[in-house]
Amino acid sequence: MTSRVFGRFWNRALPLLLVTLGSASGNSLAAPPTPPDGSAVLRVHGSNTVGAKLAPMLVAGLFEAKGLQSVRIAPAGKENEQRITALDERGRTVQALVAAHGTGTGFAGLKDGTADLAAASRPIKQSEAQSLAALGDMRSAGSEQVIAIDGLAVIVHPDNPVQSLSVEQVAHLFAGQIANWRELGGADVAVELHARDDQSGTYDTFKELVLNSQGQALATSAVRYESNDALSQAVSRRSGAIGFVGLASVGKSKALAITDGDSQPMPPSQALVATEDYPLSRRLFLYADPQKQSAWTREFLSFVHSPEGQAIVEKSGYVAQAIAPIRLPLQTTMPEVYQQLAKEAQRLTVNFRFAEGSAQLDNKAQRDVQRLIDYLNSHDKQMNAAVLVGFGDARNDPARTALLSKLRAMAVRRELARGGILVKEINGLGDQLPVASNSEAGRIKNRRVEVWVY
Known part of the structure; x- marks a missing residue:
């Protein structure tokens, strides 16, 4: 599927998605209080990938959504640092700082208290999570936020x-x-x-x-x-x-x-990036203190996951966590059930992924469940229209891999049922149709559940 063809689907689907995407919108009426000392309301340190363009645009979007005026993004006086400023209803300056010096610097900022959010273009390392253990579980849903692909x-x-x-x-x-x-x-x-x-x-x-x-x-x-x-x-x-x-x-x-x-x-x-099938696709993250977050930090994270925030992700050049249908070309090497789907159905640009040996949805998948429910509801596909196809990573026990792949599809079906969605069927194809090698990183990509709709 070429980017141009996908773009047609994307452009058609995005307006509706902006209405129906299921995260809470950050566009509440009032902005949190402006600090009397004029200090930054948000301090985002870390990844250049996130901080060079995306994070400043998201902060500016939040300021605008909160009704602030004269929103401006400008250099902060140091290389790879930007300041986002605006005026509140009393004419006072509201400001945020984005310092994009690399992912590692974001976690260092959380540790020493100079950052409210760590921007990361990779998952947090075990050593980093341990160094921040005093803050709480940095891999919890309250801390780890997937904001884009x-x-x-x-x-x-x-x-x-x-x-x-x-x-x-x-x-x-x-x-x-x-x-x-x-x-x-x-x-x-x-x-x-x-x-x-x-x-x-x-x-x-x-x-x-x-x-x-x-x-x-x-x-x-x-x-x-x-x-x-x-x-x-x-x-x-x-x-x-x-x-x-x-x-x-x-x-x-x-x-x-x-x-x-x-x-x-x-x-x-x-x-291919949206589904995370592309071998070098990756998630972009924000990490926050899982226990102590300012009102501005909470509002920002809510806005990032909202339809308005994800529209900014798309505008910045990254892939938003919105759902759209794509057609896959039929190939004779596909399993029979998969060939049937390629003939008659469309695949959605969302994959659910899991930990090794587990059927528990990861943090992104938990949010994607609600996005998928909203998408199916908005397209009148609540009943017997969706098909879930589970996959596993190649192991020494093919029977266990096949079972796990089906259990993962069942886990997604269970979550969808809680949202009123009745799935047409589920399939577990084991280690067939790998999208990556059998390395550790590749196995993570191969452990997935795809969603197809008739």
Whole structure:
């Protein structure tokens, strides 16, 4: 499914979704009080991927939704820091600060009290969660907020003839083991490596999904960047360059299709990123103190999940957590039940994911249940229209994998039933149709429940 085709579905579905999406809207009548000392009402530290564009736009959107006037986003005097200002009804300045110096700095800000929210382009690490244990459970639904989906695009110069690479090839490239593009069917041009810096969640994700999965390390010759956009601009100007950026920062560079394990080559299209099937897709997060949150922090998180907030996510270039239908091409290699669905039904751009060996929905899935209920209600598909297809990751016990895949579909059916939705049927296809390799990160993607509608 190309981005252009998906866009048609998206444009058709979005207006209705903006009315029906099921999170509470942050657009209540009154704004929380303005601090008398003029201090920032929101301090967001962390990921450059989140903080360069998305977080300032979301803060500005909240200010506007609260009726504040003269909303403005401007540099804060330091590189990769922005200040969002507005005027309340008494003409007093309301301000927020977004400091985008890398995911790790956000968790450090939560720990020392200089941040209200940590922006992250990867899940919190075990070591980080332990260091913040005094605040509470940082992996709880009250702390961990999935705000958008991003695709980690592998980019090259627009004239590079190479169209797709495997995760393994990308790892060998960035490890410096492939020195010339002719080794991959390209031109006789030396490979130049461009990578994000060590503080970046983008780099952490790339390292986890690409380098670590192949037992590789980044070559010391790589040029490092604090900014996605600066990296993309450099790659677009140099014929042998290759880099990686967030989906919204591809710019004038060319994004390659990526394969992982037995998956088909997948471009970083909105449809494939929305379902998280694309091998290098990832979630973007905000983490908050799970127990002590200011009124402004609570209002902001509510707004981010609201239809208005998710519309800003879409406008910023990332993939919103809205639901739209897509058609999948029929392939003879598909299982028979899946071929039937591809012929007669449409897949929705939502996947439910689970922990290893578990049928318990993760934090994102819990919110997606309500989004799906609202979508099915708004399209008059409450009764016998939806089909759930569960999948598992390849293990030594295929029978257990098949059982777990069906149990996961049953778990989603149970949650939908609580919202008045009667599912037409459920299927458990075990480890068939993998969308990723059998690495740890790949298994997470393969443990999923897809939703189809007639």
